[in-house]
Amino acid sequence: MAGKTDAPKGRKPRRAKPPRLKRQPGKPLYAQVEEIIRKRLIDNYWKPGDMLPSEFDLAAELSVSQGTVRKALNEMVAENLLERRQGLGTFVSEYTERRALFLYFNLRHRDGDQAMPMSRTLACESRKASESERARLQLDPGARVIALHRVRELRGQPVIVERLTLPQNLFPGLGAVTKLPENLYRFYQGEFGITVAKAAEEVRAVAAEPLEAQLLGIMPEAPLLEIDRVAVTIDGRPVEWRVSRCNTTDYAYVAERG
Amino acid sequence: MAGKTDAPKGRKPRRAKPPRLKRQPGKPLYAQVEEIIRKRLIDNYWKPGDMLPSEFDLAAELSVSQGTVRKALNEMVAENLLERRQGLGTFVSEYTERRALFLYFNLRHRDGDQAMPMSRTLACESRKASESERARLQLDPGARVIALHRVRELRGQPVIVERLTLPQNLFPGLGAVTKLPENLYRFYQGEFGITVAKAAEEVRAVAAEPLEAQLLGIMPEAPLLEIDRVAVTIDGRPVEWRVSRCNTTDYAYVAERG
DNA sequence: TAGTGGTCTAGACCACCTT
DNA sequence: AGGTGGTCTAGACCACTAG
Numbered sequence: 001m002a003g004k005t006d007a008p009k010g011r012k013p014r015r016a017k018p019p020r021l022k023r024q025p026g027k028p029l030y031a032q033v034e035e036i037i038r039k040r041l042i043d044n045y046w047k048p049g050d051m052l053p054s055e056f057d058l059a060a061e062l063s064v065s066q067g068t069v070r071k072a073l074n075e076m077v078a079e080n081l082l083e084r085r086q087g088l089g090t091f092v093s094e095y096t097e098r099r100a101l102f103l104y105f106n107l108r109h110r111d112g113d114q115a116m117p118m119s120r121t122l123a124c125e126s127r128k129a130s131e132s133e134r135a136r137l138q139l140d141p142g143a144r145v146i147a148l149h150r151v152r153e154l155r156g157q158p159v160i161v162e163r164l165t166l167p168q169n170l171f172p173g174l175g176a177v178t179k180l181p182e183n184l185y186r187f188y189q190g191e192f193g194i195t196v197a198k199a200a201e202e203v204r205a206v207a208a209e210p211l212e213a214q215l216l217g218i219m220p221e222a223p224l225l226e227i228d229r230v231a232v233t234i235d236g237r238p239v240e241w242r243v244s245r246c247n248t249t250d251y252a253y254v255a256e257r258g
Numbered sequence: 259m260a261g262k263t264d265a266p267k268g269r270k271p272r273r274a275k276p277p278r279l280k281r282q283p284g285k286p287l288y289a290q291v292e293e294i295i296r297k298r299l300i301d302n303y304w305k306p307g308d309m310l311p312s313e314f315d316l317a318a319e320l321s322v323s324q325g326t327v328r329k330a331l332n333e334m335v336a337e338n339l340l341e342r343r344q345g346l347g348t349f350v351s352e353y354t355e356r357r358a359l360f361l362y363f364n365l366r367h368r369d370g371d372q373a374m375p376m377s378r379t380l381a382c383e384s385r386k387a388s389e390s391e392r393a394r395l396q397l398d399p400g401a402r403v404i405a406l407h408r409v410r411e412l413r414g415q416p417v418i419v420e421r422l423t424l425p426q427n428l429f430p431g432l433g434a435v436t437k438l439p440e441n442l443y444r445f446y447q448g449e450f451g452i453t454v455a456k457a458a459e460e461v462r463a464v465a466a467e468p469l470e471a472q473l474l475g476i477m478p479e480a481p482l483l484e485i486d487r488v489a490v491t492i493d494g495r496p497v498e499w500r501v502s503r504c505n506t507t508d509y510a511y512v513a514e515r516g
Numbered sequence: 517t518a519g520t521g522g523t524c525t526a527g528a529c530c531a532c533c534t535t
Numbered sequence: 536a537g538g539t540g541g542t543c544t545a546g547a548c549c550a551c552t553a554g
Contacts, residue, residue, distance in 0.1 A: 028523065054539060065525045070540090078336075080516055086540050087532035103516050108460075198516030202366075204506040205463040205481035223463035223481035228510070248462040252486070255513050258338055258361050258456035286542065312520060323544045328521090344521050345551035 029064055033072040036062070041081065041092060041195075042235050048094040048189055052082070055090075081197065081234065095186035104185065104199065106227075107251045109154070116182050117152035117160065122215075124148050126168060126175045133165050136230055136241045144168040146175055151215050152244075159251060161212045165241040170194060185231070188239070197234040203227050203253060206245065216247050225253060287322055291330040294320070299339065299350060299453075300493050306447055309347040310340070339455065339492065353444035362443065362457065364485075365509045367412070374440050375410035375418065380473075382406050384426060384433045391423050394488055394499045402426040404433055409473050410502075417509060419470045423499040428452060443489070446497070455492040461485050461511060464503065474505050483511060 024032060037058075040046050052058065055073065059066045073090055076082045080103065083091050093099070101116060108114045129137070129145045137145070145165050152160040164184075166174065171192050181187045188194040204226045213220040224245040231240040246253070282290060295316075298304050310316065313331065317324040331348055334340045338361065341349050351357070359374060366372050387395070387403045395403070403423050410418040422442075424432065429450050439445045446452040464484045471478040482503040489498040504511070 030523075056539090067526085068524060071523090073540095084540065085533085087534080087538080089539060106515070196516070198514065201513045201515060202510035203461055203483065203513065204510050205483040205504075206506075207481050221479070223465050225461065225463040225483070229515075246463075252460035252462050255459045255461065256456065257364070257459060257487075258454070288542075314520090325545085326543060329542090331521095342521065343552085345519080345553075347520060 030068045030071040033069055034075055046092050048092045050092050051089040100183045106253050108254050110250055117154050119150045119152045122149045137167050137238045158216050160244050160246045161215050162244045170239055194239050195233055196231045199229050199231040201227055201229045212245055288326045288329040291327055292333055302451055304350050306350045306352040308350050358441045364511050366512050368508055375412050377408050377410045380407045395425050395496045416474050418502050418504045419473050420502045428497055452497050453491055454489045457487050457489040459485055459487045470503055
């Protein structure tokens, strides 16, 4: 006990693993462990789909007990950053279809079911960021963005008109892509190494503008649900601003509270 | 201490505590502990504001280790059913102003701040439940409900028109109340012993009806945000159906995803 | 000072999955 | 069979709060 708890002060294994643990007094050990694992995710040392070392291996490497590692991992599982599979290991979360739908697509049909929409891109341009875009995406003056405009269909009917804004420096060469996949967050991850960790949404009711009304096959001034979302990475950098205007005649935006 | 921890295996104290633990194989112990605590909350054996016995006392009573009790309590803290205060104890959650605002009122002003609205009741009647009310509140045919109609103001401006439906058998004598408090869920708890544990919301954009437009000082057909919420108790019984129609010109409904 | 929750450890055993 | 996460225990020590 005595020899183990005061840690190998003289024998530090010199591995190439980027962030190491330095015990800070006053901060819980499990929080420090969590921070290290989080850093390794940010640095892409562990990528989505990767399996982490076992709890015992991590514990040994960081000179803490397995229970401490366990607590840190559990907190990150609760944040949807990691996934555990009993008998297999702990994995970095991926953007599976199910996950994308469940976490980031919150429109449900009246009859309860939900499906991934089909999208048709109307425009894709690269230009200087507007004032509001700079504010939302925390960009410097003069920064450029990629702006997308698209219509999304559910059950063959156009339901959503969407405008996306991405910082160009984070998505080099995106404008050239002809066909974008339906699951954009997986695409961001796979092609640009950008992992969306969470998003803040503001929802309002607005009146359909003429173009929107035409695209959705409704009357101008008809009420639309506007979902204004900024998606951020695990370290809090905003990477996408998305404004979706939805015809909620047959659909509803769902949320759980409490 | 020694006499406490090794638990009275032969001496079972015959207390009047309702639900006791019976070890079921195949089910985690902590889940069984959680179930028991949950039952005691449902039975109002422990009421909002009450302090639970210490982790060690609970562990001794149920003949499990403190760590097992701890895990059960932590899960219920994550559900907002319990609150822990270091050095003091574990308490059954109450409907504080802060809690009501944070968990169940999700409109924020453009400038970011939020405040409890002021309500003016327009009508309060008792009648037979409609078809949709019976469906939402899982009522038997012929059941009666109390229906409320009110306008809610923020910063002195009418912003929300709200219709509430409550099963009459759960709220005896409510119709007679002249003045309802702003924090309804605390009122339900204090006066009727009904504790709202969570709520499911569906959000849509709708066009203002003439009466709504008049009450909110906007044009008829103007877009309104409709929040359709069913509130349920800890054991899943629906106790309130609330449809709020909000003028989101200056306000937004906020949500976090991921 | 005494009691509470919060952290950390160490070790045992189980359930599950792969090979 | 061997490795992984999942559960459970037991005990030590710390941090906070009350009286």
